[in-house]
Amino acid sequence: MTQEKFSECINRIKNKDKSGLKDIYDEYLGYIYSIIYGVVGQRENAEDVTQDFFVKLYNMAETMELKDSHKTFLATIARNMAIDFVRKNSRSVAVDDFIEEGIEPVANDKVEETVIGDMTVTEALATLSEKERQVVSMKILSDMTFNEISEALGVPMGTITWRYQEAIKKLRRLGYE
């Protein structure tokens, strides 16, 4: 979507015409949902935050003044909303962390038994620990830097880079680069 087309959509929203929002939704749902999913890491929560994002965009339109690329602007808002969500729900994340202590890591020989060509990306990601998967999702889907991930999760950057590195090593064994 061009900047002009986006501005035209925003003008329609200012006139309370929801078709402007619908056009933005049709164009950017995947982009926005991916970013939010990457941070939130769970389908139901990602759907809720994505819904809130478009409602917020509708409400902001009346007073919106874009200085930058609209796509960058949308990504920033989406990422910030997702990070807010994660921070507000940090207690439930802590519970997950506790549960994860008891999970056995996937044995290497078991991974090697798997035929690499048959393994989908979803299955490959399932071999990662929850924490590793979260960092990989935030990096790949949400395009966040280690510094941003570190701040969002409240975890030292060394830990984040370590988790990412471990995850990439495991995924590389499964044929993913």
Place this chain on the structure above:
Amino acid sequence: MNKDLSKEYKEAVMNDLPDLWGRIEAAIDEEESKKSNETPSSNVINFSKPEENKVNPANKYAVNAFDNEPVNKTQTNKKKFKIPAWVFVAVPSAAILLVVIIPVGLLMMMSGMGNKSVTNMMEMTATTTSYAPNSDADSASYDAAATMDEASVAEYEIDAYEDERTKNAEATYDYSAGAEKSDSVTEENADFTINPDTIEGKNGLSFMTTPSTGSEELRIINEKVKVKFVSVYENDEEIALADIQIVEVLGDYEYIPDEFEGFEEGEIITAYMVPYFGDIELNNQEYDCSIKYIPDDEIGYVIEPVIRD
């Protein structure tokens, strides 16, 4: 055959997109109906209960009690109806000065108490009066704050994003604790890209710093080794990680802590890279490097090229 993790992961998410339009539309309709129910009451002025007509500066619209018309709070003309706050301080002060202090001072002078006390009292009065302009300034800044509305929100969010980008670009990594430093980098010279075969740095890549060797807390091996680069992980304008294979231990070290048993030839370790490696060939080229050890860090190692004279 290698598969593209990023591409396949994004595709997997995109292929499973939810249909949220119905929910979004319903949420907007609900919000708008709530707003339309609230709007009429906010415009009613009840002159029989003036205390209910007080304007809340945090509201989107302020009500102008003089003409009973809604006034957008970004307008500034509401200030003209106000008596400046300093008047309430200055007028009584002047009155006290004229009616009490000066006559008392004159009486004291006439009775021989001297000029010093009078001067002090004059100074006290002046201090009180000098508060008036500050009060006015406070009032003005409060009015300015009250004029902020949602129109500014989007702009501020963009500014915040730009600030954040600048901050990230300027962040440097302190190996010892993951702390940020802010003294070296601009977005321009933080450009650092990696392609599958080489790493290309620019302008000396000042976004990383060498750990301090002076700290007693930071015990350092500065072991000289010959290495090959196996893989490089990151180019986040902040940090680069590499898997390196120890080809040969050259054994020239500065200090080795007791718990460290040394590197084995052929061993692959992961290390942070200092920024001034320049171009690096993966998998074939051998490099003379020194490795520093950071006890409390999960990665644990920093690798630097040996600079030859």
